[in-house]
Amino acid sequence: MKQDTHIPEDLAGRLEEVATAIILAERGLQALDDKPRRRWVWAAVPAVALASLAAVLLVGRPRPLPPEAEAAYAQFEKAFSYFSEAITDGMDSFSTPYQETLFIPEQ
Amino acid sequence: MSPEEFIRRFLPLGDNLYRLAFSLLGSQEEAEDAIQDVFLKMWASQKQLDTVRDPASWSYILMRNLCVDRLRARGDRRQEPIPEGLPAEPPPEEDERLQRILSAVRSLSPKSRELLRMRLVEGLPYDEIARQTGQSELALRVAFHRIKNQIKKKI
Numbered sequence: 610m611k612q613d614t615h616i617p618e619d620l621a622g623r624l625e626e627v628a629t630a631i632i633l634a635e636r637g638l639q640a641l642d643d644k645p646r647r648r649w650v651w652a653a654v655p656a657v658a659l660a661s662l663a664a665v666l667l668v669g670r671p672r673p674l675p676p677e678a679e680a681a682y683a684q685f686e687k688a689f690s691y692f693s694e695a696i697t698d699g700m701d702s703f704s705t706p707y708q709e710t711l712f713i714p715e716q
Numbered sequence: 717m718s719p720e721e722f723i724r725r726f727l728p729l730g731d732n733l734y735r736l737a738f739s740l741l742g743s744q745e746e747a748e749d750a751i752q753d754v755f756l757k758m759w760a761s762q763k764q765l766d767t768v769r770d771p772a773s774w775s776y777i778l779m780r781n782l783c784v785d786r787l788r789a790r791g792d793r794r795q796e797p798i799p800e801g802l803p804a805e806p807p808p809e810e811d812e813r814l815q816r817i818l819s820a821v822r823s824l825s826p827k828s829r830e831l832l833r834m835r836l837v838e839g840l841p842y843d844e845i846a847r848q849t850g851q852s853e854l855a856l857r858v859a860f861h862r863i864k865n866q867i868k869k870k871i
Binding site for chain 2: 631
């Protein structure tokens with residue numbers, strides 16, 4: 610066969626489109642996702658571990674309340690104890706030293 | 717056969733197949749379309765690819781018959797298809813699927829097609845693509861996310 614036909618410049622591009630389509634057909638769109646970077650993962654493990662430990666140490670530690678908040682919290686605890694006793698005893702109301710009688714809504 | 721092996725063994729035949737297609741069809745545009753179609757047909761027949769002893773001859777037969785079909789569709793009946801010993805045609809649903817994917821790829825912008833080529837054909841990871849294109853890896857992730865959505869819509 611006489612080989613004098615001019616090969617168009619964009620033929621290589623068209624063939625690359627074919628190659629792309631074939632790989633997509635075979636591997637699916639997940640082939641476009643980045644390759645896993647194992648070095649990155651292993652380097653992150655100590656950092657994540659340290660960050661977790663720091664979070665546990667800082668967040669888990671009970672913090673002292675300001676004095677006015679301490680007093681309010683003590684009142685709340687006492688009022689809540691009256692409420693939970695009333696619920697336990699099947700009462701439909703309860704009273705506390707701080708307020709008038711409070712009615713418990715029907716369940 | 718893996719896609720990479722197919723690309724390595726068969727795509728280099730592209731220039732000669734183009735010459736054959738052009739000589740039969742007489743049109744650059746039709747010859748370029750025929751090249752893409754014949755490679756997709758070859759890949760869709762991948763079950764037979766490992767048994768093909770002479771890839772060049774097999775691809776020429778496929779290309780010739782594809783061009784004959786196109787000529788006959790035009791009303792030109794001078795060429796006869798090669799009769800015996802033909803590789804079987806690929807299942808039509810597989811052929812159509814590949815055509816849809818190719819069409820989706822061709823509908824992308826040149827920049828997106830280049831990113832696809834770097835990721836899929838060259839197998840480059842994002843950090844290398846970022847280095848070569850001058851984009852950030854974050855911009856690349858966004859770009860690939862958009863490309864995936866565009867392709868999904870079309871196929």
